Amino acid sequence: MGRRIVLFISTYLSAIAAPCWAHHAHDPEELGHHWEIAAYHNEIRFQMAAIATVFAAYLIVVRLAKTLRKWFSYKC
Amino acid sequence: MKSVWVIARLSILENSRKQVFHVLCLIMLAVIAGSTLLSIFTEGVKIKMLKDLCMTCILFAGAVLSIGLASTGIPNDIDSRVVYPILARPIARWHYVFGKFLGTAATVALAIAALSVVFCALIYCHQGHIDSFLATAALFAMLEAAVISAVAITLSTFTSTAVAALLSFMVYLFGTIKIGYLSKVLEKSPNSIAKTCGTVLYHVLPNLECFNLKAALVHGNSVPISYLLLVFSYGVCYTAFAVGAAALIFRGREV
Structure with a gap:
């Protein structure tokens, strides 16, 4: 099972990365350092927001499950 | 929290006895020391080459050590049944995972610190003064190693050592070229399903390139x-998230 997963993921990622050679031509913005490129800033902010959202959703689900369990145990 | 520190200390001892730690540290020290042989260049170029080579070595050593140590920690404990007497004690599973992560991150940080000290000494010999930004660059290299360790530990909680190491290496590789190449490749992907799956994967992958401050150190640029x-x-957020996920996965796992 593990081997199949690795094989699938490696094939998929290799397929994505295969045409990398065609992207050697950079836009003028990409010749700068990464702290000067807006895409890096945006991606960092997006990922931090996504982590915060996932964490909040997890807390809500745990709280809800706890409440429901308590409620059902009380009813029964 | 005392149990976390005990597990972290044991993990540091265990990791520092592994061959991969000694071999990689010695190879990287040899490369850093050998970089002084770049005498064919003029002094200015030589120092730039020295900084570039040394920072590359430090970043690469940090990544490889993180993958090698973090992906073997938990599966080895389960295989050798060391984990049973630990978990039989009144220790929460997240304490164990967090302790393992802290131990691994501290071991890699020690290795990076040792390489950075040698790098500092070389720079001092050539320049006569030490770059103040070197400490910042080394700190961010440690942070990158911590992120990779956290990802490797998360993967090792539900896979075997080999699978975790391979997947962690792929995460490192694709995390490094994420914005430079993957985003462009995804933009031009003709298949919408592949594009959607790729976009999800793209946003899950850590952005490791942002921890690389080599260019600022080499060219003397200032980073805001x-x-x-x-x-x-x-x-810090990504590491905490990955370690939290590892603790959650390990909590539900039968060992």
Whole structure:
């Protein structure tokens, strides 16, 4: 099972990365350092927001499950 | 929390006895020391080459050590049944996972610190003074190693050692070229399903390139403090998220 997963993921990622050679031509913005490129800033902010959202959703689900369990145990 | 420190200390001892730690540290020290032989260049170019080579070595050693140590920690404990007497004690599973992560991150940080000290000494011999930015660059290299360790530990909680190491290496590889190449490749992908799956994967992958401050050190550029703070918080958040996920997965796993 593990081997199949690795094989699938490696094939998929290799397929994505295969045409990398065609992207050697950079836009003028990409010749700068990464702290000067807006895409890096945006991606960092997006990922931090996504982590915060996932964490909040997890807390809500745990709280809800706890409440429901308590409620059902009380009813029964 | 005392149990976390005990497990972390044991993990540091265990990791520091592994062959991969000694071999990689010695190879990287040899490369860093050998970089002084770049005498064919003029002095200015030589120092730039020295800084570039040494920072590359430090970043690569940090990544490889993180993958090698973090992906073997938990599966080896399960295989050798060391984990049973630990978990039989009144220790929460997240304490164990967190302790393992802290131990691994501290071991890699020690290795990076040792390499950085040698690098500092070389720079001092050539320049006559030490770059103040070197400490910042080394700190962010440690943070990158912590992110990779956290990802490797998360993967090792539900896979075997080999699978975790391979997947962690792929995460490292694709995390490094994420914005430079993957985003462009995804933009031009003709298949919508592949594009959607790729976009999800793209946003899950850590952005490791932002921890690489080699260019700033080599060319003497200044990096805005706001950006450094943003990257630092990002590294801490991503690490905490990955370790939390590892603890959650390990909590539900039968060992």
